[in-house]
Amino acid sequence: MTNVLIAGGGTAGHVQPALAVADALVAADPTVRITCLGTAGGLETILVPERGYRLELVPEVKFRRKLNLEALRIPGRLIGTVRAASKVIKKDRIDIVVGFGGYVSLPAYLAARLSLRHRVPVVVHEANARAGIANKIGARLAAVVVAAVPGSCLKGARVVGNPVRRSLSGLDLAALRPEAREYFGLDPDAPTLLVIGGSLGAIKLNDAFSSVAADLGRAGVGVLHAHGRAKPVVLPEPEPGTPAYVATPYLDRMDLAYAAADLIVARSGAITVAEIGALGVPVVYVPLAFGNGEQRLNAVPQAQSGAAVIISEDELTPAAILDRIVPLVKDRSALAAMSAAASTSSTQDADRVIAGIVLDTAHSKDTR
Missing domain, CATH: 3.40.50.2000 (Glycogen Phosphorylase B;)
Incomplete structure (x- = not known):
């Protein structure tokens, strides 16, 4: 059994691709155990339970681009969120973390790197044409980085497209x-x-x-x-x-x-x-x-x-x-x-490709 922590929350743009990959993981290996990581204010509180997956919540830490008093409070808040993510990794004996960007992903990446049980491998997926802060940091810690399109600025990223939920792809x-x-x-x-x-x-x-x-x-x-x-x-x-x-x-x-x-x-x-x-x-x-x-x-x-x-x-x-x-x-x-x-070639099988990468990475001794 492989225990997978999927971190991607806030908007449907982060949650839906995460759930598409979760579905593909379970389809590829029914013994996979999925835990989703999110925050209380995100759409994951609705979408994840609807799809039948477990959801663990951590405090939300928003990253500020401008230097102000709120920005100065971020490091202290981030430490608390990383600790919360670490507890989930330990409790659920997580084997691999898969992140899709957004506020909840960075604490998951850092918690995986700091895990005391063993260093938990990380797979990062960047959906946008230009990577955000969380994934720029996560890519430096990751065993594998994948991106939707070329030019994401993430070094060594494999271009695989964006995962689209199977309930939409192939519709007449x-x-x-x-x-x-x-x-x-x-x-x-x-x-x-x-x-x-x-x-x-x-x-x-x-x-x-x-x-x-x-x-x-x-x-x-x-x-x-x-x-x-x-x-x-x-x-x-x-x-x-x-x-x-x-x-x-x-x-x-x-x-x-x-x-x-x-x-x-x-x-x-x-x-x-x-x-x-x-x-x-x-x-x-x-x-x-x-x-x-x-x-x-x-x-x-x-x-x-x-x-x-x-x-x-x-x-x-x-x-x-x-x-x-x-x-x-x-x-x-x-x-x-x-x-x-309209072109469909870049999105049709991204969920399955990412799921395969996740399982291969989790099972590779070289990532531990």
């Missing part, structure tokens, strides 16, 4: 569309937009689209809008005879959400990009303007191939939605060309 979207639109209460025939600002929602997308909800209806366009649990939107009363604008805090059926859409408008987090690319749905990306610019970099390959359009946050105005996005969602030939341009 056209066959699912009638069921999907009925499930969400959408017009069965209207051109339909899916607006997703990441698992936590995006105020910029929320404000821009809700402000033109009535105009979208008059244009004959239906909308499914996931606005985030803590970022509600206010919509006008629907006009009779217009397609529905359906707003929901969270999409628990992403398979049906993707199937319902003719065109997606989304942030370009790594896993969102991987899922959309694997399914070949036409997309307009609105990269998050903060961070280290990785969201724009994530979207560039699909935009260069013709499968996606990139609109910056500053460009996403009500006028841009009506003048650029509405004509596109109603242009069937343009959407067909975008779907044809």
Whole structure:
């Protein structure tokens, strides 16, 4: 039996690939015992139990890029979080740690390196086109480093793609569309937009689209809008005879959400990009303007191939939605060309490849 600690929490962009690899590990070896590491404030508290895996929580330590009083408190808080992760490693007799970045991964990496039972090997997966702080440090401690795309700046990283959950890969979207639109209460025939600002929602997308909800209806366009649990939107009363604008805090059926859409408008987090690319749905990306610019970099390959359009946050105005996005969602030939341009080769088997690497590394005496 191999005991695996999977560290990846906070947003669905960290949790979903971690769970995809967990599923692949169990499929490859049913004796594998999975423990997931997360924090109380992350989506893992919902997603991990739903998938049937054990979840252990540690205190959250957020890394600050600016030097201020909060940043000076990070080292002390990190020590406490590393101790908590170390207790999990010892209690569950962990054989290997697999990290996907984010706040919870760095304590897991450090705890694995400092383990007194034996030095626990680490496998790091970087989902973004540019690595974050946790994975930059973790890569220096890791037995194996894998990345979704070239250019992550992690030395020696093997490019394997991003793991996409099997419940999404290989879907027949056209066959699912009638069921999907009925499930969400959408017009069965209207051109339909899916607006997703990441698992936590995006105020910029929320404000821009809700402000033109009535105009979208008059244009004959239906909308499914996931606005985030803590970022509600206010919509006008629907006009009779217009397609529905359906707003929901969270999409628990992403398979049906993707199937319902003719065109997606989304942030370009790594896993969102991987899922959309694997399914070949036409997309307009609105990269998050903060961070280290990785969201724009994530979207560039699909935009260069013709499968996606990139609109910056500053460009996403009500006028841009009506003048650029509405004509596109109603242009069937343009959407067909975008779907044809989508590439799926880099994501289809990433979960299985990573699972194989994890098991090989755990069983190798050279890593102990």
